[in-house]
Amino acid sequence: MAATDIDVKYVAHLARIGLTPDEEATMSARLAGILGYIEKLKELDVTGVEPTAHAVPMVNVLRPDVVRPSLPHEAALANAPAQANGLFLVPKIVE
């Protein structure tokens, strides 16, 4: 696959980002340049190399399973763009 075939409209849909036609055109051109540059990673032989997800390898960091104070209800709702009856208000999901 050529690096430049990024289908910006489709990937923007996956990312839930609305783009204007102008933004789509600029984005395609800019991303083609960046993806072309990123291709250089293919020069390297990575056979047998383990991937690094985190620089400090730590697994299963646990804490005691006890109840702790959490954000009060009102504080959690304080920044909501729309709320009703102590809940976040969202568009209708189920008919």
Add this chain to the structure above:
Amino acid sequence: MPNALSLNQLSISELTGRLARREISAREITQACLDQIARVDGTVHAFISHDPADALAQADAADRDLAAGVTIAQKPLLGIPIAIKDVLAVKDHPLNCGSKILGKFVSPYDATVIEKMRAAGAVIFGRLNMDEFAMGSSTETSAFGITRNPWDPARIPGGSSGGSAAAVAADEAIATLGTDTGGSIRQPAALCGCVGLKPTYGRVSRYGLTAFASSLDQIGPFTKNIADSARLLGVISGLDPRDSTSVDVPVPDYVAALDGNIRGLKLGVPKEYLIGGLDPEVKASVDAAIQQYLALGAEIVDISLPHTDYAVATYYIVATAEASANLARFDGIRYGQRVDGADPLELYTRTRGAGFGAEVKRRIILGTYVLSSGYYDAYYLRAQKVRTLIRNDFLAAFKQVDAIITPTTPTAAFKIGEKSGDPLQMYLSDIFTISCNLAGISGISLPCGFTTNPKLPIGLQLLGQPFGEATLLKLAHAYEQSTPWHREKPGTLA
């Protein structure tokens, strides 16, 4: 004895000394910073906002502590005004991450670093400008306007923590906090002529930091000198049960490590950092710093970090992939701006289309692409493997040397608008700082000279072993104390 410098120009250690002797009050220090903001921030625009009354109330509380006999040993930042990058949560203060999408968001809690600084007596104030969601190297992607370099207002301060660096350089705050994902502390510190420290990944809790790339982000201090950096790092470091990636390594006394004795320490000079785009004046300053280290008794060793040339490409896969996941939370449901739609999908798409700026959209879309079906192995998994090779380069080097010495940036501050139209050129300006985050090691930038025409600061970068901050600070301090650079101030700002 009257000091020639005004209070806002002094360091933490000078101010806490004078506070302890009751020569000055905490209110006078905070007022001096507020006055300086009123004088120069119309030009510099380091601050998105600040609340003078709230800052003065905290300063008064510090004065009451001092009157009650609280000592600097008990509260090492007592009465010191410290300003905060707009990506860290401060209870009841706005938080926007330099973006429109958060609207009128007000933090419901303090980040762990803020809690720790409050406990140490600091006056926490202001929201410092930054590239939107820390994505940028010039602070030009902020939704709140650009920040200007105090040494030349026609130039960028660096980024993403441009406000944090400019505020310290312009003496608007005694110290500031920033964050570093690919150089966002060290690069602006270099371009503004102050000290910026990126701690080892896991050294400082990220709780209350709005995540950009979770495996790379670290919080760190901007200060006027190395002793202040050591003091601030000591306050903000340590294991935090609220951040499972913070590491249980004891926090040493970083200030005590500054004993000036660097005889026999080995500094590595990586041959891969002599790239084509390196400015001759930057190179000359770094070469002179290497000579200075020899004179101070350090040993210089030639080393190789063979995968350096792949770091920028690796970073722009790993960081954007993580960002695409982290920034999914900005969907207009629980906080921030909302643009309504007929169904949730339309609401998300409109909200995010209207709320994010061009660079953030570009990085989320790139990150989504490299993680998407059919491309994951070719891009993301390969980048994670190259990340291993980059980390191994550093771990091998640290078997030979105590720290690595490089320029922080290939050039001094560039002009506003010079690179904003070309994202790839902007990304390549991070070439010397980016590997440090991928490898998870520690790094610091400190002043090492100036270009001649115009006069702009040049930064020296030291890279240290994981949890090697004490050695890094010791090395930086010995150099600083034997050179004049950290005492220089920018000319009068209009």
